[in-house]
Amino acid sequence: MCRLFAYSGEPVWLDTLLIEPEASLVSQSMAAREAKTVVNGDGCGLGWYGERERPGLYRDTLPAWSDANLAGLCHQIRSGAFMAHVRSATAGEVSRANCHPFALGRHLFMHNGQIGGYDRLRRRIDSLIPDEFYGHRHGTGDSEAIFLIAAGQGLETDPVWAIDRALRLCLSAMTDMGIADPLRFSAVLMDGETTHAFRWSSDARPPTLYWRALEGGIAFSSEPCSLDASLWTPLAPNSFVRLDSSSMIASRFDPASQNPCETVSGIASEATRSAA
Amino acid sequence: MCRLFAYSGEPVWLDTLLIEPEASLVSQSMAAREAKTVVNGDGCGLGWYGERERPGLYRDTLPAWSDANLAGLCHQIRSGAFMAHVRSATAGEVSRANCHPFALGRHLFMHNGQIGGYDRLRRRIDSLIPDEFYGHRHGTGDSEAIFLIAAGQGLETDPVWAIDRALRLCLSAMTDMGIADPLRFSAVLMDGETTHAFRWSSDARPPTLYWRALEGGIAFSSEPCSLDASLWTPLAPNSFVRLDSSSMIASRFDPASQNPCETVSGIASEATRSAA
Amino acid sequence: MCRLFAYSGEPVWLDTLLIEPEASLVSQSMAAREAKTVVNGDGCGLGWYGERERPGLYRDTLPAWSDANLAGLCHQIRSGAFMAHVRSATAGEVSRANCHPFALGRHLFMHNGQIGGYDRLRRRIDSLIPDEFYGHRHGTGDSEAIFLIAAGQGLETDPVWAIDRALRLCLSAMTDMGIADPLRFSAVLMDGETTHAFRWSSDARPPTLYWRALEGGIAFSSEPCSLDASLWTPLAPNSFVRLDSSSMIASRFDPASQNPCETVSGIASEATRSAA
């Protein structure tokens, strides 16, 4: 399992959130506390929004803890919307192309979890990516595939619907092949203005995902990025959060249910107030 | 376009053929003379047969000219059947997984050429790889795809038939999508005992491929690996050569023709005699 | 020989100068026209000034032409002072640490040229780096050594004097060992406010270095970065240029002469007027 971190809010220097905290993402690359695998050393990646529409992207196969480039970029870059990821390879080679985040146009995406039985399903999963987006299939992992399948389901216009549809398509392929293993999905999707964070699994064990209101923004992380874990609030299982500059709304999210996703009014969390 | 080199015969130190000649493959990585691209610096690879059935495999993204590991291996390894490749990326990222040769069981495969319109065809080409072999799809390039499609067509029992079938399937996908660009295919396939070298294109310009009888064996190369180019004989366009310990037979090979491949008696080249 | 590029002036997107021009530095990595070696594929590097004092730094061993990270950074970063380098290894391994630019505090440095007989001189050259700066010796090449020797000679307070002193110390070591090969030095040094560009050699063949006034600033380059080479002006042999926000002054520079460096009034070039 991988570790991920995202931030949206007032521009901050990346190193203040990704490197300096005692339990930062970079330190988690060598010693994650809530991950199945302690080591997340199969590459790292960073995506951030600046003045241009298309985000910046840096990915490499070196472990985050020894990557001087990553440290250099985090020192120099200030951004109000970015995400970073340290990888523990479950599906797909150790290669730059299999490192998160994945970028497509103005979108960035990263994922912690996996498609059960992916090794047996790979051809079917790949065939769910439309020709239009297949040229963006640079790696071989399940996370990039989910992202590109969603791209074909309307990510540009209705991202939650598209992610929901993509996961339903994957579930259907799993059912067809008689896969009993779960589909687990903790993920963050950004477009520079809106952040969506998902926590869901087809079984009862969705990968952890936390959020925390910082001074000028909201952070999401696979595990608390501070020694005092109580500062971080877990997302409810089978839910997603939609964050933009004016509000943060939590909603139910369950691609395994019969009904397509629906925003549930009334459970807007206190995050909205914190972020306001 | 890439550059490739293969050898079968009496065991030799790899550096005597891959590094020491003035126009060796490693020197071609920086200054190929017959290639479309002068530089073949997008990675390199080496596959060789030893005492075990499964061949050894080394691949890296560094250019061959600066790869100390490659030099070290070539100094230390002696083999009677090996192939090496320097890449100029046409399709697929610069990654280890996209470097040639590709290995599957006891087979090694490498390719110079390309599937015309591959960027538009990728999803269709991938779907021609059977589930059984899709787990071996580690990269994203066209060459590995052809190899794995052939694996699904019986590479183990009748390699020429399988390659012929794989190329016909690719041509068919190209026709379906209205691709006018050619499918070009110079390639070498080995299983430790038999070597097949192919030179074919769907248009009139198959990539070059030469052979030469050395003291104890036969070498194949994209271009003459010696300053005196006259020592090297080009394979006839649209033909393949089958080499084993007792003979070397050249045959017609044209997956664009109506008839499936057939061995044409009577054109066995003088190679047979040289190698004998 | 390597290729280098530097810019100082109004902030620009890096890709507009490093990637988009037809004869850009990235294209020079595969096909330099004025370099001894056509290919500069032994790594690349980028250093730039942003809002913080310490510059950002990115270096990798992949050739610039295939480095997606480099392209991503150049798309995203806008800077008013940056330098980039594509390497053809003459001294030192292919490693990140041997890639230019080199960073020390607020300084960035890159170099094209070499210390003659460096292989024999390495120990002596290294010993010219004071203990204080030896901890910053991350690589093994001659360029980083010159930079760190200069650091020990007062780079912080008088950079031209420090570079002059460093080169004199190297020349002296060469003389002691009876080295007849030249010391060649085209280089750029930046501190975020001031840019120094040097073109000098101990023989009559200093590596090329050009400058050009762009719309909002001044660029320096090993060779003209445009198809119309006449837009670029060569620096005079054995001279340096000092550029800051108000002026550009050219002066004589000859560490092989008896006199230490002196600013020669009267040869301030028309650059001053262009940049003004």
Add this chain to the structure above:
Amino acid sequence: MCRLFAYSGEPVWLDTLLIEPEASLVSQSMAAREAKTVVNGDGCGLGWYGERERPGLYRDTLPAWSDANLAGLCHQIRSGAFMAHVRSATAGEVSRANCHPFALGRHLFMHNGQIGGYDRLRRRIDSLIPDEFYGHRHGTGDSEAIFLIAAGQGLETDPVWAIDRALRLCLSAMTDMGIADPLRFSAVLMDGETTHAFRWSSDARPPTLYWRALEGGIAFSSEPCSLDASLWTPLAPNSFVRLDSSSMIASRFDPASQNPCETVSGIASEATRSAA
């Protein structure tokens, strides 16, 4: 701290010792049990003797657990004398050149431990390497430095004396600079016929080093490479073992003592009998 493994005896397939055991070196790269650092993911290396005098050498910056090249080589190579290393960087960048083993002529060397205060001592340590061997200084770490200093002290003719002298020179430099931190040294040196394994420290805590008699040879390892740790015998602190085809002799080794090293008869261990 790093982890290391060496073997000398009847030729074996490398994967049977380096990969297949449950507590193999490759598994130790992610989860070492006796190391200060659990993760040894800063590169890996392999050196082995074959038919030629000069050993083969493979090193890369990827963690051993994800390096397909390492696995491929270990499957294919059979050798009667080899060593392998997984690195946790204490001194020197993460680069190929800083990975162990180091090769010089027919010698291979690898090390676990460190020169106390190396960061402050680097220039002095480097200056202990004679010009003759300075050209072989490809990295920046302390281990390679010790090896090259020993090369200058007669490694070729009397390896134990040379290592002893090299460590005394380092100790002396440490004393000169007032370094209180210890010099720790567990290391293996091979020349294709003879293996020397050292376990020493200037304080009371020499890094662990074990040996075990296997069916056809002797293995050395930083920690027991099997679930049953009792099969492995620790080398006595401040001793070395000399192993060749006919005998295995243990002797005292203490470069911090007044007397130069001396072989102490009478403590030849039972290893001699096992190996016989």
